[in-house]
Every structure is written in structure tokens, then in C-alpha cells.
Amino acid sequence: MLSLTCDGGVMADEGELDLLTKEAVEGNWIDVRVREALGVATVPEEVAKAVNAAMRGMQDRRLSSGEIARLTKEFLGILEARNP
Amino acid sequence: MRIQELSAEWFRGAADTITLSTDNKSVVVYGPNGAGKSTFVDGLEYLLCSGKIAHLGHEYSGRRLENAIINTHCPAGASRRFTVKLDGGFEVAAELAANGAARFLGNDALEGWGKGWSILRQDEVSAFVHSSKGDKYSALLPLLGLEPIENVAANLRSISNRVREEAGLERLRAQLRQLTQEWETAFPGVATASVGGLIKDLHRKYLPEQEVPPTLPETLAALRSSISERIAGLDAEGACHFHLKVAHEADLRSRLSEAAAASDQAAKLAEPLLEERLAILRSAAMFGGKLTDEGLIHCPACGREIDASEFKEHVSLEATRLEGALKAFESRRLAFGRLASALVTAIGALSRKEVAIWRLAPEQEVVFKNLEALLSFDAECLREGAAAPELERLGGNLHPLAAHLEQCVKAVPPSVEQVVTDQKMVNAAASHATRRACASKITMVEDLLAFLGQVEAEVRAEIRQRTEVLIDSISTDLRRMWLLLHPDEAIDEVRLYQPDGNKAIDIALRFHGKNQLSPRLTLSEGHRNSLGLCIFFALAKKGGQNFPLVLDDVVTSFDREHRSFVADLLMQEFPDTQILLLTHDHDWYVELKRRLPGNRWMTKTLLPWSDPATGIRWDGKPHGLGASRVLVEVDTMAAANRARAVMDVEMAVIADRLAIPVPFIRGARNDLRGALDLVQRFRSRAQSRFKKRNTKGNYEGLSDPADLAKAAEDWLVTYGNAGSHGRVLTNLEVGRLIDACDAFLSAFECASCKTTVWHATDTGRTHLRCDCGEIRWNL
Secondary structure (H helix, E strand, O other): OEEEOOOOOEEEOOOOOOOOOHHHHOOOHHHHHHHHHHOOOOOOHHHHHHHHHHHHHOOOOOOOHHHHHHHHHHHHHHHHHHOO | OOEEEEEEEOEOOOOOOEEEEOOOOEEEEEOOOOOOHHHHHHHHHHHHOOOOOHHHOOOOOOOOOHHHHEOOOOOOOOOOEEEEEEHHHOEEEEEEOOOOOEEEEOHHHHOOOOOOOOEEEHHHOOHHHHOOHHHHHHHHHHHHOOHHHHHHHHHHHHHHHHHHHHHOHHHHHHHHHHHHHHHHHHOOOOOHHHHHHHHHHHHHHHOOOOOOOOOHHHHHHHHHHHHHHHHHOOOHHHHHHHHHHHHHHOOHHHHHHHHHHHHHHHHHHHHHHHHHHHHHHHHHHHHHHHOOOOOEEEOOOOOOEEEHHHHHHHHHHHHHHHHHHHHHHHHHHHHHHHHHHHHHHHHHHHOOHHHHHHHOOHHHHHHHHHHHHHHOOOHHHHOOOOOHHHHHHHHHHHHHHHHHHHHHHHHOOHHHHHHHHHHHHHHHHHOHHHHHHHHHHHHHHHHHHHHHHHHHHHHHHHHHHHHHHHHHHHHHHHHHHHHHHOOOOOEEEEEEEOOOOOOOOEEEEEEOOEEEOOOOOOOOHHHHHHHHHHHHHHHHHHHOOOOOEEEEOOOOOOOHHHHHHHHHHHHHHOOOOOEEEEEOOHHHHHHHHHHOOOOOEEEEEEOOOOOOOOOOOEOOOOOOHHHHHHHHOOOHHHHHHHHHHHHHHHHHHHHHHOOOOOOOOOOHHHHOOOHHHHHHHHHHHHHHHEEEEOOOOOEEEOOHHHHHHHHHHHHHHHHHHHHHOOOOOOHHHHHHHHHHHHHHHHOOEOOOOOOEOOOOOOOOOOEEEOOOOOEEEEO
């Protein structure tokens, strides 16, 4: 299960983030759309996974500015860790 | 889901508890204007919308609607409450405090029941047709089930904006531009790949006896050290020349000129922008209400009035202009940054002790004065920009100094000039790593933004795709319902569609063979209302089939023919949906009473509302004679007239149910038979067909209904006609008339099971009977 934690982070059970494999993609519209986006704009796989997981957790409401800030830091953090 | 009971207590028009019991059937409630019908609708909306009733939300109703939802004469300590009982034993209630604070009980049972496609009021019938494309989309959003996807799109947009801010994208771009410019100054026309070779050459020149280190940073470090030593080794004159040259290279005049030009350009754009900003503030408040498909609207970007059809293009041009202004401000910031850096470099060089001999020379008094003045400038503050007078003052000191410096550097020997050039190259090469890191970070952030933007675009595509499927499906129902209400009319192909752009839905149709992109172009008010009703029904079919439909006086603007089609539509399209239909239209009520099947529908009548303490009251009899009794004390002629009108209606229904034949009369009179005619025909058949079960279980003839019909007929002839023709009647006379009619109509109701003689549905085609079989009518 993928979800947004109360502090705005993304929580995912192990083994549920294989969104880039075709088998995992077919069932969920978010997976499908993220894969389509990856075909046009390229980012590292970890970022795509994090965005994908966050999208699943943000469907029920508009996020607060704190949650937006935490997700932003998370995405940039992943990228900076890859490009120190 | 079905409503079993709605109860109101000191809520809206209700005083002591008034209950609408449905027996799990659909219900038609008739009541004259103000009788309290809408109290039931308001109560339901209050529960469904957690304490909100749209038409009551205004400045005088109070924050919790307390001034509108509580009966004005509610006694202190009385219970204020609205309750709905549902099938399955669920009960949902709102208990209100005197200040309107509500306590909701059991409202989980209403989960999934949306007000939007379940309750329709008279003034809302054409609201959807008249609303903007955006409002139509918003109205359909919950039904389309797209709110979660809309949330994702909006959240992605917010994250993109935050990424831009958090990463300091504009600052990074400005830094990269400055570093690139320094690089290009140090290595004009040199390919990046060749710079390493140049640095190696420099190393060989300054440190000929040493091996060139294997890495560029090591080479640069060695060169910096060597050049510093070379500068330190210069004689006094050479050192003075070196620093004068450094100060000159800062090119103060060019930097000042750039800053002034950028400042002018930004100022030119800023002045109108400030005015427009004020216009934006003024027009933004009006914008929401003005955004329609037609006419002029205030542009929120510039405040001007723009034709709606040109609005999109106009906004795009305004956006381009504002982006241009932002770029001008960015150039200004960059120019002032470079001016500040140049000033720091020049002043730093000219303040050194090695230059003191030049600075303090007697003939340099003007230079000294200007330099002192420049030293008083806070160069770091200058990075934020400066006003025109301040720039002018700076120029007044800077220009003479720079001009004099230009003369002086002509005496700088080439060997010293070369050291300055070499040092600049080394510094620029050393910043290469920073420049690359900066460019890399910009690329990284831009990639992330591009990805987030693309994902958002994909999410929007998902929304559009799903909307298309759903509105196609709704349109199919809509077309079918429209044809039911408007058969053989030259308005067809009614459908919902998505115009260009996101978050928009509109209605198209074909009018006498011509396609129309809006019903507002050609449809009359009545047709628009009819279309609004069809859309509501189509949405209800899609979203609320499992929930009751509540229709509050929705056919007011329909003519008799179209009202009649509405009944057909309800029976055809919603056979299994419970419907609460409230109307003040007596003719339609009569028609519905006659046409709607008794096994699935019941009818109820409200008495006229008299005062807040009495509240809402049902007419005690299902046939409406209670309203006549209310009138006896007020106006005997009106009471008699009313009783006769009720009998006209009731006898028409009874004759229809009991299949009493009447001879054909040519013309419209065939449909307008009075109560007297039908009562007489009933009497002639009642003796042989109206039966009652005796103690042995056999059916035998029943004389009472015929006798009661005779009595009613007599008083209708005597007092009913008299009332209709203006004769003054006494209370007693009208009382006799009403009693006789009441007794006659009650004869059709079983004393045991309280259902009418035509109530049972499983009797085949030979007879009708009540539920328990105590009374029957042989067909």
C-alpha cells in the first residue's frame, strides 16, 4: 500500500513500487500516466517512483503548504543525492 | 435507499412534530403556496449538506442559518429537530440548539447520497443551463467522480511552483549568466575544450622548471600561488600599475551604463504595471461573477473590459507582457550585481597601499575626492538596485575617476598587463567547476519541473478522457428524456460536450437542423427549463439511482401537455426510484393522482398554513376536504366551492379506478365531467358491484356507498351549486355538504386495513379490493 504519511512523506510497503515494469503499470491509472510522462520528460527512476507514490496519497484532498514543502524537499533531495 | 418518514419539529414552517410517512412509496404532496411543502426539502438538504441549505445562506440568516431554520415562534425549551427514517432501520437527525448549533445523529447512513443530483427546486431548474462552462464542470465534478484526480492535478501544480521557489531557479540562472560572462571575457572565442591547454601553457610560462600537475585544480592552485608571488615581487611602480590595471579592467563606466539602461527599461515597464496591479485588485473581486460566455468581462490581468470571445487571446498576450517585464527586472538585478562587483574590485584595487603613491599625489586631488566618495557607497546594497538620483550621484564620482584611470593605465608596461590578464584567466578557469555545478543544478531542476508538468498534463488528459466517456453516457440518457418531453419537435441531438480547455462542459443541440453550441442561443425560457429538468434527471440516473429524488415545484413554467409528459418520464425512467414530488399546482396534482399507480405512489395534501404556532398541518383526509373545513369559518362560499372542486377531482379519479363507463360527449366536455355526473353513474353500478365480506367469508352487496353517494349528490346540488353561484350559505349548510362528501369518499376506504377498495394489486382483471379483502369492487 502506498500512502502519504501525516508529515507529508511517502510511505510504501516493500515491493510495491515496480511502476516502471509493464506488469505493474496496467492496473492503475496513476502508474499508466506516470509512465506516459516518463516517455516525454526524463527523470531518474527514484524520482518517478516518489512522485508516483505521492500522487496516490494526494487524491483525497488538496495538500497543505507544509505537505507541499515536504514533498518538494523529498524530490529535490533524491535528485541532489544522485548529483552531489 | 428509500425514505420511510420525514419529521420536522419547530424547523422552518413546522411547529409541533409534523411527519411525512411514505409507506416506502413515492409521494405526491399537494399544498397551496406557503403550506410548508419545502420544509421537508429544506430539512433533507440540511441533513445531506451537514447544516447548509443553499437558498437560505445569506447575510441575514446567521452563521448557522439560525434565523432561517428555526420557527420564529419556537417556545423556549422546545425541541428543534429534523429527522429522516430510512429503510433498513436507519435514522438520521439534526438537533438544533437555540443558536442554530446542530448535533447530527446517524448521518453516516447518508453516505454517497449527493444533494446535487437528488434534490431539484423550482428556482434551480434552469440553473445548470444558465451557468458558465466552468460552473457546469464544477457541478458535474462530484458526479463524474473526478475530484480525486483534480486533487492530484492541483497538488502537482503546487509542487511545481514550490520546486521552482525552493531550488532558487531564477537565482541560479542569474548566477550562471554572470559566471558565463566572466568566462567569455577571460577566454574570448576559446572553446571550452581548449581552456585546459591554455592553463597548461600558463603553468609552463610561470613555472617552467616544474611538471604540469595531472589535474586542473592542482594546476590552477600552483598558478595562483606563482602569480601572487610574481605580483608581490613587482617593484613599487609595477605594483601600482598592476592595481591600477585591475581597477581599470573592472570597467566601471560600462557597468554603470548597463545598470542605468536596465533600470530605465524596468522603470518603463514598472509604472504601468503598478497601475494595472491596482486594476487587478479592483477587478479580481468582480471576475468570478462576470466570467460568462457572452459580453464584456473585466480582465484580471489588466483590468480592462474585454470581449469574452477574445478573452483567451488577450490573457495570453498579457501573460507574455508580464513575463517580459519580469525578464527586464531580472536583467536589472544582474546589471546592478555586476556594477556592485566591479565597484568592489575597483575600489579594492585603488585602496591598496601599493596605489597610495598615485592616490595621494598632489595633482590627483580630484581623483582622491571621487574615490573617497565612492568608498562611502555600500556596494552590497547596490546589488538590490538604486534609484535614478543615486545612480546619477554615483556617476558623478565614477566617470572622472574612470576617465583619469584610463589615461593612467596607458603607462602600464605590457609585462604587468599580461600578469593581470593571466590572473583573470586563472580565476575564470577556477570558477569553471562552480559554473558547471550551477548549470547541472539548473538542468536537474528543469528536468524535474518538466516531468512534473508532463505528469500534470497526463493527469489532465486522464480527466478529459474520463469526462468524455461519462458525458457521452449522460448525453444518451439526456437525448432520450428530451424526446420524451418534446416528441416531434425540431430540437434534437441534445448533448453535453467539452469545449476547448480544461474544467469546462457545455450543452449543444440541433435546432431545426442547425447545430448550436449553446441552448441559450435559440431555446425559449420554457424549453431551457425543460432541458434543465432533463439534465437533472439524466444526472440523477447516472449518480443517484439508488437514492430518492426530491422535486419541489419543478414544472411551474411547463404547459399542461409538457407537465403530463413529466409524469410519463418519471414512470418510464425511474420505475424503482422513490420520488418525493411536491407541487402547488392543483391540476397537475389531480392528473398525477389519476395516473400514477397506487401500488407505488401515494398522495398527500397539506392544509393552508395559518400561523407559526400552528405550523404545518396535513389535511386529515386524503382527498383534501380538510382544506374546505378550514375555509368554513372564513368564507362559506369559498368552502362550498372548494368542496365541489375536491369532489370533481376525486370522482374523476374514482371513476377511472373503478372503470365506471360514461357516454362519449363530443368536444372538450368529454374530459371535463363534473362530480354530479360521475356520482350518479357510480350510484347506478354501486349496488351490484360494491361488495363486503360477511362473517362467513362470502361477499354480499353493500348498500351504504350508494346511499352515501345519494346524500352527497343531494347536497352538491343544493349547496355546491349555490356556493358556485354566489348565494350566501350558512356555516351549518356548508358543514352538511362537507360531511356528506366526506362520508361518501370515506366509503371507499376499508374500516379494517384503511386502504382503498382499489388498493390491492394482485387481483387479476375480475375485481379490485382493499389490502385485507374486506371490501371489493367487481369489474
